[in-house]
Amino acid sequence: MTGLPEPAGDNPIAEEQAALRRVATLVARATPPDEVLTAVTAEAGRLLDADAGTMKRYSSDGTVSVVASWSSGGAAVPVGTRWSIGGRDEPTMVFQTGRPARIDDLAGASGPIAEVARELGFCAAVGVPVSAEGRLWGVMVVESRAGPLPTGTEARLAGFTELAGTAIANAEAQAALAASRARIVATADATRRRIERNLHDGAQQRLVSLALDLRAAQAAAPPGASDLVQQLDNVAAGLDDVLEELRQIAHGLHPAILAEGGLAAALTTLAHRSPIPVRVHVHVDRRLPEPVETAAYYAVAEALTNIAKHAHATTADAQVAERDGVLRVLVRDNGRGGADFSHGSGLVGLKDRAEALGGHVRLDSPPGTGTALDITLPLHDPAGRR
Numbered sequence: 011m012t013g014l015p016e017p018a019g020d021n022p023i024a025e026e027q028a029a030l031r032r033v034a035t036l037v038a039r040a041t042p043p044d045e046v047l048t049a050v051t052a053e054a055g056r057l058l059d060a061d062a063g064t065m066k067r068y069s070s071d072g073t074v075s076v077v078a079s080w081s082s083g084g085a086a087v088p089v090g091t092r093w094s095i096g097g098r099d100e101p102t103m104v105f106q107t108g109r110p111a112r113i114d115d116l117a118g119a120s121g122p123i124a125e126v127a128r129e130l131g132f133c134a135a136v137g138v139p140v141s142a143e144g145r146l147w148g149v150m151v152v153e154s155r156a157g158p159l160p161t162g163t164e165a166r167l168a169g170f171t172e173l174a175g176t177a178i179a180n181a182e183a184q185a186a187l188a189a190s191r192a193r194i195v196a197t198a199d200a201t202r203r204r205i206e207r208n209l210h211d212g213a214q215q216r217l218v219s220l221a222l223d224l225r226a227a228q229a230a231a232p233p234g235a236s237d238l239v240q241q242l243d244n245v246a247a248g249l250d251d252v253l254e255e256l257r258q259i260a261h262g263l264h265p266a267i268l269a270e271g272g273l274a275a276a277l278t279t280l281a282h283r284s285p286i287p288v289r290v291h292v293h294v295d296r297r298l299p300e301p302v303e304t305a306a307y308y309a310v311a312e313a314l315t316n317i318a319k320h321a322h323a324t325t326a327d328a329q330v331a332e333r334d335g336v337l338r339v340l341v342r343d344n345g346r347g348g349a350d351f352s353h354g355s356g357l358v359g360l361k362d363r364a365e366a367l368g369g370h371v372r373l374d375s376p377p378g379t380g381t382a383l384d385i386t387l388p389l390h391d392p393a394g395r396r
Contacts, residue, residue, distance in 0.1 A: 060152035097121020100137025191366035321345025
């Protein structure tokens, strides 16, 4: 005896632990579930000396579909293949009982899944349920061309399906969180639009009417009532100031130009209002989903506000372009840099809004060299992401 550890290839337990660790590492890193399921299928198939393995997902319409596939050689069932549940096969048996299922002779199996297995030359199979948060999600199946799979295959396979279930549950929780954040942002935007409309159609119109009445009363004052005319003029001027403030508040709630003219017109208006010169380039030739347009508008608005207040810049650029299902917003300046997300500059809110839509924000602001704010916003609904 040399005292050295045995090679993994001569130690089945060590092999199994190593395979489980590799999959567990992927789960811990929040690797996308498709990659985790592919790794689970391959690791389990190789470890159990199977000839093929598939991960299948149950659907509410009574079908089961392949989401990951592995083969030691020869043809593998393509990902996306779908069958109706029924007959005597492992997915149907697992679906009906919620427990592992074994068929040692597929000659006696029935149904479309069994037919495909026989066509591929398999003679035996074992299936183990995959559960996420206590819910039957799918089934992991390993198949053999050489005869029945060894006793204990079900128990060894369960270690992999538990990790798969954890990855699925984590991904579903993240998707639910993203959808919830998106709904919160959408609700807040809808509320702002409603308040803006109410201000415009209610308080603003009433103030305009009162201002006109005051000007009419001022014009109708008798020639000798100069003091009264001056008082009316002061009140009318104050009313005009209140009206302008109310317009600015309403604009800050939700810019009408964005809803009416689209992103290019709204960003051009922002640039015209900026105290420093801003070059705007918008390469979008259509109306985008409303949450995306709103997020892009507020991103540029917040960036230009920060530049004017803090950057000591003399110029700025705002570029917006759509490509490959993503809207990219890039705002740069030639100021002093040093911006970050921790100084209460509004960038945190901007970051939260972008991430709620499934987007990302990158801030590059080294001291003395200006700031670049780079935002990507997917044009799909985050609630529909897998």
